[in-house]
Amino acid sequence: MQVTETLNEGLKRGYTITLTADELDAKVNEKLAEAQPDVEMKGFRKGKVPMALLKKQFGQRVLGEAMQESIDGAMSSHFEESGDRPALQPKIEMQNGEEWKEGDDVVVDMSYEALPEIPEVDLKSIELEKLVVKPEDADVEEALGKLAETAQNFKSRRKGSKAKDGDQVVMDFVGKIDGEAFDGGAGEDFPLVLGSGQFIPGFEEQLVGVKAEEEKDVTVSFPEEYQAEHLAGKEAVFTCTIKEVKEPVAAELDDELAKQFGAEDLNALKEQITERLVAEYAGAARQVQKRALLDALDKVVSFDLPPSLVEAEANQIAHQLWHEENPEVEGHDHPEIEPTEEHTSLAERRVRLGLLLAELGQKAEVEVSDAEMTQAIMNQARQYPGQERQFFEFVQQNQQMQQQLRAPLFEDKVVDYVFELAQVSDKEVSKADLEKAVEALDEE
Known part of the structure; x- marks a missing residue:
């Protein structure tokens, strides 16, 4: 096996690997000899199949394996001896690959970019600052306030108040398509926060401005990609009976929170x-x-x-x-x-x-x-x-x-x-x- 350097510019490397026909044939015979003791063939006892017959029967398949193993072995030996570490997988091309026939030498071009030598760095000479921040009482109180908002409650607005975005409306509702109620389209005492996006697009916006004890028809169309296929893309009218309008209030900052x-x-x-x-x-x-x-x-x-x-x-x-x-x-x-x-x-x-x-x-x-x-x-x-x-x-x-x-x-x-x-x-x-x-x- 011969490895000849063809390129050495910067980090770029090129080599030609030549595997002679005799070396390849020897490798094939070696692999067949290793397999011979386990081969069974009609007319022969196990392990007694003649080498010539083995080569005729399995030679072509073993030839490819032997070629690949030889080239891989040459590459491994090259990297071990040279100390090169390829940045990416080396590019391998077989010369006259389409014209190659059994009995010819195998000539392969290998090219790659080597990883560079990394210089030593005196890490102890590097000076860095570590920013240290101590939480202030105000920071803790601000965080507490945000927690209270996530745990917010709702209290009833003054009678006659109109619902705003962010308010909660408690309602009964019945949805109909073409005048017929459908499964899953009704609810009682349902608490809906306007602007939460809990209902399909266009529903909550139409409830802004409603008051307690008011009845409101909401007309919406289900999305084309709606999960319930029998509703997808259809227009529905929801009759909503508003029972309460509530405004959000932050939870109290106490032990219960x-x-x-x-x-x-x-x-x-x-x-x-x-x-x-x-x-x-x-x-x-x-x-x-x-x-x-x-x-x-x-x-x-x-x-x-x-x-x-x-x-x-x-x-x-x-x-x-x-x-x-x-x-x-x-x-x-x-x-x-x-x-x-x-x-x-x-x-x-x-x-x-x-x-x-x-x-x-x-x-x-x-x-x-x-x-x-x-x-x-x-x-x-x-x-x-x-x-x-x-x-x-x-x-x-x-x-x-x-x-x-x-x-x-x-x-x-x-x-x-x-x-x-x-x-x-x-x-x-x-x-x-x-x-x-x-x-x-x-x-x-």
């Missing part, structure tokens, strides 16, 4: 809110600190980048941004999107930092545990209520999906590793300052 959220009393609820705010602020501060770390690393490292990785990343960035600017286009039936210089510049930064973090993680033996992966899959599965198990099984069988979930976990663990080595100083700031710092991340 606390118990609704699983706390023993109001003080315990405040402690829970304080802990949650501390965690939220810490999470936001970590985003800012991580960006500062990536900026610092980007300034101190410089190395050649595999063009194919940069191109793929730039295309992905351009495609993602295009869809964000054109949200009405859900599929991929759109004109080809050409990356700009800005996209390519961002892609270069991402590829450079991605390779650097991967190298740092490998050297530090950073690993994502099975438990961490399972937790990540479960978190993702919650986005598909009722289908969690199917999603879990899908991820288990899909290597690409597993990698998509593992990559951010690995990156965060490497970032935490660097944080431990870097010089990090705490800086107390206000909640407003932290919010500005987080907003600045999106502007960059």
